[in-house]
Amino acid sequence: MNTHSLFTPKRLGCALFTAFAGLAFSSTAWSATDIQVWYSLNDQNKKIFEQLVKDFNKQSKDAQVKTKAFDTEADLDAALSLTADKERPQLVQLPEVSGLDDVSTRSYIWPLHQALAKNPVKNARWFLPAENNFMHDARGNLLALPMMAEIPVMYYNVDAFKKAGLTPQQPSRAWLELQEQLVTLANNGSRRCPLTSDQPVSINLENLAAVNKQFYAGADNRAKAGFNFDTMYIRHLSTMISWVRSEIMVHPSEGPQSPKRFESGECAVFLSNSGNLGEFAAQRKLDFSVSGIPYYPQVTATPGNPFVTGSGLWLTKGHSAEHDKASTDFIGWLAQTANAAKWYQDTGFLPLTHEAFNATDASYYSKLGEWRNLVAAYGQKPENTTRGFRVHNYHQIRAIFNTTLENALDGKQSAMTALQTAATEANKLIKQK
Structure with a gap:
């Protein structure tokens, strides 16, 4: 009878080496x-x-x-x-x-x-x-x-400003002067979308206060006295309603469609968060730059910084x-x-x-307009009106504000009625535990 061994000494050594190597x-x-x-x-x-x-x-x-x-x-x-x-x-x-x-x-x-x-x-x-x-x-x-x-910023399409013959080739940071530029843009190549945004509450309520150096949510931004949207808010929302009606602003909408419209070159000006900057910079055909979001010189001589x-x-x-x-x-x-x-x-x-x-390096900022100065401000101690705010139940309140702005911009409510109703509902939520 022949005896067959599965492991010869040579094979056994190889197997042990493989096993130890695996371990x-x-x-x-x-x-x-x-x-x-x-x-x-x-x-x-x-x-x-x-x-x-x-x-x-x-x-x-x-x-x-x-x-x-x-x-x-x-x-x-x-x-x-x-x-x-x-x-x-x-x-x-x-x-x-x-x-x-x-x-x-x-x-x-x-x-x-x-x-x-x-x-x-x-x-x-x-x-x-x-x-x-x-x-x-x-x-x-x-x-x-x-x-x-x-932070919220104002992106603008440099080619669109050149085509419209605007000088300087950048948007004004004053809301009413920007309005004149948007009309010119609409009449000279940007009819479909002179301006849009994907941050309606941030731009038109929260940072309307911060950039104009006003407290947003009561004294010290803690809403102890509740929300009170005064004349500045009413006039601003009324202006935004007129912009939508006259088609120099496309109705703001949350979601990816708004940044995609700017990225494609359709929109001349886009109010949104700075986290889109890398996405836009990756588009080789898009010549864009960055500025701060608008303010009202009638309210403050120099603009404040938006909330982070x-x-x-x-x-x-x-x-x-x-x-x-x-x-x-x-x-x-x-x-x-x-x-x-x-x-x-x-x-x-x-x-x-x-x-x-x-x-x-400075070369990074060469085509990014005001971006470096806008960023540098946040490395310093903030002003009280721009350091942020703490409001109870603000997630629910923000949802109400978003619906309020949608209704007003759709023409369903006047600016005054919409803001008064929103403030009343928000102040009820602040008191709930």
Whole structure:
């Protein structure tokens, strides 16, 4: 009888080598701590973020970032509410509407300043000062990484201004002077869309106050006395109603269609958030520039700064010490000057750090109009009227304001009636617990 051996000495040695090599490889793979990051960004900003993640993973031996992208922040938040504690991602992108800190009150949120007390970020000076309410609590503590912080700006199509023969070839920051320019634009190549916006509440209510150096929500922007839309608001909304009727402004609408219209060259002027800047810059055929949003010289001699808005990366509780360390390591890596500068320059979000802002060469701003000066203002202590506001139940209130503006611009209500009704409903919600 012949005896057959599955492993000859030579084969056995090869098999053992392969097995040990496999174990060694697995050990290396298992040594890295995976952290989950959920986010929602437009196509351009998504591409930049994913590249940063890829670069982090290449150089990191201790942590690896896994991402999940959502179409909208609302979709992300809905998925988060249905996720069990043990399956919750370590970092999530969540919005903060003009200084609200209600996200930080959620039971699963871990304030960033507490995490950084254990694992500090070295050699980084945060760009937004503690006095700015955005992503800061009442004591000035940082609640989340303000990575998607942005401000409303006025984009304009340089070619459209040239075609219309306007001099200077940029929009006026005074509302009534801008009106004259829009008429000229409409009559000389931009008939379909002289002006539009995707931020009706931000432009026509919240920042109408901030840019004109008025308190938006009562004394100290805390709505203790409730909302009171005075003559400035009524006159402004009446003007916007007339602009829609005369077709020098396309009815503002939230969603991706408005920025796409500007991106395609259809609209001459676009009032929106700065987070669109990277998307527009990626369009080679679009010659555009940036200015501050308009104000009324009759109200203030010089314009104030709009509120910071947008979203940030929030840490969640309930993870291991290794996961917490990996999460803060990733945050620290994002804050490194080269990475933070790339993010700022390629997206239009405000800089994370002063180092990122200072590392940005003057050539970057050569075709971006007032962008550098608009950004620089946010590295300083804000005026009381522009530091942000805190209003109870403001998410619901903002929805009411949005509907109010839609009805008024559609001609269903006068400016006075619409604003008085909106203020009454908002003040009821402020008092509800």
